[in-house]
Amino acid sequence: xxxxxxxxxxxxxxxxxxxxxxxxxRTFGRLVSYQPEESRATLSAQHASKEHHVVVCTSFVEPxxxxxxxxxxxxxxxxxxxxDDVMVRARVLNCVDGVNIALxxxxxxxxxxxxxxxxxxxxxxxxxxxxx
Amino acid sequence: xQAATMDPAEEPPSLLWGMDPVFSAFARLxxxxxxxxxxxxxxxxxxxxxxxxxxxxxxLGTVVYKREREKFFCYGVDDGTGVINCLCWKNDLLKEAxxxxxxxxxxxxxxxxxxxxxxxLKKLKRAQQSRCRLEIGELLxxxxxxxTSRQQREIMAxxxxxxxxxxxxxxxxxxxxxxxxxxxxxxxxLQLQPDASSDSAISPLGKATNxxxxxxxxxxxxxxxxxxxxxxxxxxxxxxxxxxxxxxEPVAGxxxxxxxxxxxxxxxxxxxxxxxxxxxxxSQDEVYNVTVQDKDLFIAVxxxxxxxxxxxxxxxxxxxxxHILTAVRHRYSLNVSKAVLELVxxxxxxNSDIVSTRDNYYTVF
Numbered sequence: 001x002x003x004x005x006x007x008x009x010x011x012x013x014x015x016x017x018x019x020x021x022x023x024x025x026r027t028f029g030r031l032v033s034y035q036p037e038e039s040r041a042t043l044s045a046q047h048a049s050k051e052h053h054v055v056v057c058t059s060f061v062e063p064x065x066x067x068x069x070x071x072x073x074x075x076x077x078x079x080x081x082x083x084d085d086v087m088v089r090a091r092v093l094n095c096v097d098g099v100n101i102a103l104x105x106x107x108x109x110x111x112x113x114x115x116x117x118x119x120x121x122x123x124x125x126x127x128x129x130x131x132x
Numbered sequence: 133x134q135a136a137t138m139d140p141a142e143e144p145p146s147l148l149w150g151m152d153p154v155f156s157a158f159a160r161l162x163x164x165x166x167x168x169x170x171x172x173x174x175x176x177x178x179x180x181x182x183x184x185x186x187x188x189x190x191x192l193g194t195v196v197y198k199r200e201r202e203k204f205f206c207y208g209v210d211d212g213t214g215v216i217n218c219l220c221w222k223n224d225l226l227k228e229a230x231x232x233x234x235x236x237x238x239x240x241x242x243x244x245x246x247x248x249x250x251x252x253l254k255k256l257k258r259a260q261q262s263r264c265r266l267e268i269g270e271l272l273x274x275x276x277x278x279x280t281s282r283q284q285r286e287i288m289a290x291x292x293x294x295x296x297x298x299x300x301x302x303x304x305x306x307x308x309x310x311x312x313x314x315x316x317x318x319x320x321x322l323q324l325q326p327d328a329s330s331d332s333a334i335s336p337l338g339k340a341t342n343x344x345x346x347x348x349x350x351x352x353x354x355x356x357x358x359x360x361x362x363x364x365x366x367x368x369x370x371x372x373x374x375x376x377x378x379x380x381e382p383v384a385g386x387x388x389x390x391x392x393x394x395x396x397x398x399x400x401x402x403x404x405x406x407x408x409x410x411x412x413x414x415s416q417d418e419v420y421n422v423t424v425q426d427k428d429l430f431i432a433v434x435x436x437x438x439x440x441x442x443x444x445x446x447x448x449x450x451x452x453x454x455h456i457l458t459a460v461r462h463r464y465s466l467n468v469s470k471a472v473l474e475l476v477x478x479x480x481x482x483n484s485d486i487v488s489t490r491d492n493y494y495t496v497f
Contacts, residue, residue, distance in 0.1 A: 092269035098299040107307035114311035
């Protein structure tokens with residue numbers, strides 16, 4: 001069976017309540033720490049002068065070569081842990097160091113605005129169809 | 133907007149599918165849309181996104197699932213909007229590559245200086261092989277037709293390869309490009325020209341020219357006078373009048389005969405402008421010569437080129453078309469236009485009677 005599609009989210013959206021538990025997500029961040037014995041890595045990203053941490057459970061993607069300080073992209077399911085932290089159980093964890101984060105954010109926004117625009121049009125079309 | 137909401141009865145007729153440029157392209161759709169497109173009732177295997185007929189797609193995504201069989205790979209590809217199975221047949225190369233050690237054995241020979249095609253080919257094959265075998269998390273680009281098997285959409289890869297994208301440049305470019313493609317093509321309804329082949333689209337003048345051209349060609353006419361072809365155009369005028377009188381009161385205007393003469397005059401002018409016909413002699417007696425049937429003109433033009441190509445000035449480059457034109461007007465007929473001459477030169481060249489040395493220059497060997 002195929003897994004669910006992993007939608008791209010900004011790290012600060014993953015840490016806030018925007019993503020439901022169990023949902024498949026894809027997000028990015030700088031690797032700030034890795035504890036192999038716990039299979040626990042932490043990605044960090046800055047947004048609006050605040051640092052956001054996404055904890056990644058790496059048990060499915062081990063062994064991997066952790067480069068602390070490098071940009072990573074993670075794809076997996078969001079899980080809530082006992083603590084306040086939000087955890088993503090990674091199915092994919094790729095090092096993409098050198099990525100143009102600003103451009104990536106622009107591309108994500110571009111894609112979202114396209115979908116919003118299209119949904120809007122669909123709603124309008126549906127409404128006008130109802131009206132007639 | 134989306135094909136999922138399309139009423140099956142609204143399916144565009146299959147005759148028009150080929151008119152849609154999207155039909156013959158690999159559509160770069162989001163996987164979500166590929167999964168939701170409605171399948172055609174007329175022809176299974178064709179799908180509709182927003183009334184665009186689609187049968188092959190082009191996707192880029194992360195491999196999130198893989199299964200290997202003897203003859204194919206099955207990759208689950210995730211582009212952030214959906215996940216789709218891609219059936220990727222192994223080529224012979226990949227099958228025989230079960231023991232890579234064997235092929236890797238003798239490479240070093242090529243390394244001794246010089247270019248060893250066999251070794252290079254092997255390297256190339258190995259590179260190709262490594263691009264076909266993907267692991268979960270790697271980026272895959274797939275092109276191919278969409279199939280539905282066991283109620284599941286999948287892509288039958290006609291091309292597939294691993295994409296090296298260490299800094300996500302390819303993925304970002306893709307993400308920026310696809311919405312533009314949607315806005316410019318896929319989300320725009322196809323606007324076909326109102327049936328270009330039907331009568332209404334062509335003006336009476338266009339129709340009249342075609343009729344006369346056909347007539348001249350079929351009968352191999354060499355010369356004619358206007359009244360020889362006048363009756364060919366009569367149906368056009370009477371049709372027009374019928375159509376007009378159907379929706380409005382007949383108004384006082386030029387009589388049918390006048391209209392016919394006017395149409396004929398315009399048509400002959402157009403044919404002259406195109407160089408299809410010309411008047412060798414301007415006199416009271418309106419005789420039109422058909423350019424391609426005018427053997428004398430052909431001979432005259434060929435002679436001019438043959439003779440003038442020998443002149444030192446033209447020997448190297450050949451004769452320029454304007455030089456030929458002047459000569460033809462001088463020696464054959466003053467009324468030969470450039471369009472006529474171009475037509476003559478073109479057919480002489482087609483018969484290899486003359487050769488163009490470059491644009492607008494001609495010579496004879």
